Amino acid sequence: TSLDHGLEASEALGVLGRVFGYASFREGQQEIIEHVVAGDDALVLMPTGGGKSLCYQIPALVRPGTGVVVSPLIALMQDQVHALTALGVRAGFLNSTQDPDERRQVETAFLAGELDLLYLAPERLRTEAALRLLERGTISLFAIDEAHCVAQWGHDFRPDYLALSMLHERWPDVPRIALTATATPATHAEITERLDLHKARHFVASFDRPNIQYRIVPKSEPKRQLLQFLRAEHPGDAGIVYCLSRASVEKTAEFLVANGIDALPYHAGLDAATRAANQARFLREDGLVMVATIAFGMGIDKPDVRFVAHLDLPKSVEGYYQETGRAGRDGLPSTAWLTYGLQDVVQQRKLIDTSEGDDAHRRRLAQHLDAMLALCETIECRRVRLLEYFGQQGAPCGNCDTCLTPPEAWDGTIAAQKLLSAVVRLARERRQKFGAGQIIDILLGRMTPKVVQHGHDTLTVFGVGADLDEAEWRAVVRQLLAQGLLAVEGDYGTLVLTEASAEVLGRRREVPMRRDPQRPARATTVAAG
Ligand code: ADP
Numbered sequence: 001t002s003l004d005h006g007l008e009a010s011e012a013l014g015v016l017g018r019v020f021g022y023a024s025f026r027e028g029q030q031e032i033i034e035h036v037v038a039g040d041d042a043l044v045l046m047p048t049g050g051g052k053s054l055c056y057q058i059p060a061l062v063r064p065g066t067g068v069v070v071s072p073l074i075a076l077m078q079d080q081v082h083a084l085t086a087l088g089v090r091a092g093f094l095n096s097t098q099d100p101d102e103r104r105q106v107e108t109a110f111l112a113g114e115l116d117l118l119y120l121a122p123e124r125l126r127t128e129a130a131l132r133l134l135e136r137g138t139i140s141l142f143a144i145d146e147a148h149c150v151a152q153w154g155h156d157f158r159p160d161y162l163a164l165s166m167l168h169e170r171w172p173d174v175p176r177i178a179l180t181a182t183a184t185p186a187t188h189a190e191i192t193e194r195l196d197l198h199k200a201r202h203f204v205a206s207f208d209r210p211n212i213q214y215r216i217v218p219k220s221e222p223k224r225q226l227l228q229f230l231r232a233e234h235p236g237d238a239g240i241v242y243c244l245s246r247a248s249v250e251k252t253a254e255f256l257v258a259n260g261i262d263a264l265p266y267h268a269g270l271d272a273a274t275r276a277a278n279q280a281r282f283l284r285e286d287g288l289v290m291v292a293t294i295a296f297g298m299g300i301d302k303p304d305v306r307f308v309a310h311l312d313l314p315k316s317v318e319g320y321y322q323e324t325g326r327a328g329r330d331g332l333p334s335t336a337w338l339t340y341g342l343q344d345v346v347q348q349r350k351l352i353d354t355s356e357g358d359d360a361h362r363r364r365l366a367q368h369l370d371a372m373l374a375l376c377e378t379i380e381c382r383r384v385r386l387l388e389y390f391g392q393q394g395a396p397c398g399n400c401d402t403c404l405t406p407p408e409a410w411d412g413t414i415a416a417q418k419l420l421s422a423v424v425r426l427a428r429e430r431r432q433k434f435g436a437g438q439i440i441d442i443l444l445g446r447m448t449p450k451v452v453q454h455g456h457d458t459l460t461v462f463g464v465g466a467d468l469d470e471a472e473w474r475a476v477v478r479q480l481l482a483q484g485l486l487a488v489e490g491d492y493g494t495l496v497l498t499e500a501s502a503e504v505l506g507r508r509r510e511v512p513m514r515r516d517p518q519r520p521a522r523a524t525t526v527a528a529g
């Protein structure tokens with residue numbers, strides 16, 4: 001009844017203070033909690049750090065019975081249970097790392113109604129034994145954390161998550177709350193469909209992180225650029241530097257240390273003890289810089305990460321958003337800094353071309369990369385583009401590089417025509433394909449050994465691009481790639497036309513471009529790492 005509901009709602013605020021020690025709810029939490037406490041289904045899309053856990057933990061404490069939480073990461077599950085136990089909440093988990101005794105203890109407590117929260121790995125729920133156990137106890141709610149794992153691409157836990165649709169059929173009266181920090185319209189729709197949450201109320205929080213300043217700069221000498229950025233803007237601050245490969249993690253960490261910055265490496269190739277030690281130091285000590293592959297960061301709850309730097313292009317906007325989202329959870333000003341260049345695109349394409357899975361999978365990966373490129377090359381506010389990607393609206397923010405130093409727009413149509421016709425001529429007249437380096441040498445009219453060897457100085461396009469310099473041509477190539485007017489393929493990153501290229505060559509389409517803002521020259525002393 002509504003009277004009960006009202007009582008329970010005020011109880012929620014009591015639990016927030018008494019158990020968790022917080023004075024007030026964050027945006028969205030109270031509504032979500034009241035909805036679930038009342039026994040209704042919910043789908044919660046909220047950015048990392050938004051406070052999703054309380055949205056199921058408090059209802060589990062308020063409602064009679066045990067809240068069953070499905071969570072894919074065993075380490076996270078254990079952390080959560082320890083944290084809850086320390087607060088006096090009766091929580092336990094069941095997963096493959098336990099011995100039979102530990103497991104039995106948890107099961108007994110659950111059956112005796114002595115658990116407020118029970119965490120389970122999703123694969124558990126595919127065993128009859130686990131389902132029968134759950135049937136013998138009293139369940140207050142199901143929480144499905146990291147619900148985007150049901151979505152189509154690249155999720156290790158997908159089959160286990162798809163099986164979760166049966167919860168609804170088996171326990172029709174138990175409310176379900178699914179939560180995720182991934183909120184593209186496509187993922188949202190897929191979660192709704194796969195978990196049959198059509199009738200659930202959907203709570204979509206704003207994905208804006210106003211305290212994070214977004215900056216994306218052209219890559220020239222990435223390590224040196226990083227060092228300048230750290231020295232100028234974040235001396236002594238804690239932060240994360242993401243690199244694509246283990247080798248570059250090692251090299252970058254050494255380079256930073258050689259230049260007086262407290263940096264630690266983290267990647268899956270390090271032994272477990274080193275990884276754990278480095279992670280513990282990063283969490284505990286002040287002002288450490290973690291240089292890591294994306295293996296690092298899931299579930300890291302360090303509030304004062306002041307910057308997240310990417311030395312390589314993330315594979316998707318989702319990835320970029322998740323990774324940069326680890327900065328500034330305390331709400332204080334923080335920086336998301338990314339350096340990216342043409343070579344990143346070549347490398348990512350190669351990874352996609354050689355990735356496992358079918359063509360449809362590769363096409364999806366390519367779409368994700370294209371969206372990331374578009375974000376990099378936009379002349380609009382980065383935040384507006386980012387929010388747009390998640391289906392949300394924003395206004396120019398004044399706190400990203402394109403707002404702070406608006407890039408000059410220029411008409412790149414003629415440059416695009418020149419470059420595309422160089423690609424066409426090589427293909428048609430010579431049956432050859434080349435990477436950006438050679439094409440740019442041809443446009444600039446450089447008599448390099450490779451130009452001479454192939455007789456490229458006799459092409460009509462030889463030297464027609466001398467009005468731009470090499471960096472500008474590279475920017476042109478990047479932007480053509482980002483606009484889908486050019487594609488890159490193969491091991492050597494050869495450039496090829498796309499269907500849309502014809503529109504430019506046929507003068508039916510204009511090509512607006514951005515000019516990279518001049519980099520401020522700063523004197524920095526650099527030690528080799
Ligand atoms: P998410 O799962 O959405 O990434 P968490 O649930 O881990 O976020 O919460 C992020 C941090 O914010 C945690 O340290 C949590 O204790 C804190 N937090 C959550 N809700 C509140 C609140 N109402 N008041 C203060 N701190 C909160």
Ligand code: ZN
Nearest residue numbers: 381397400403
């Ligand atoms: Zn902006």
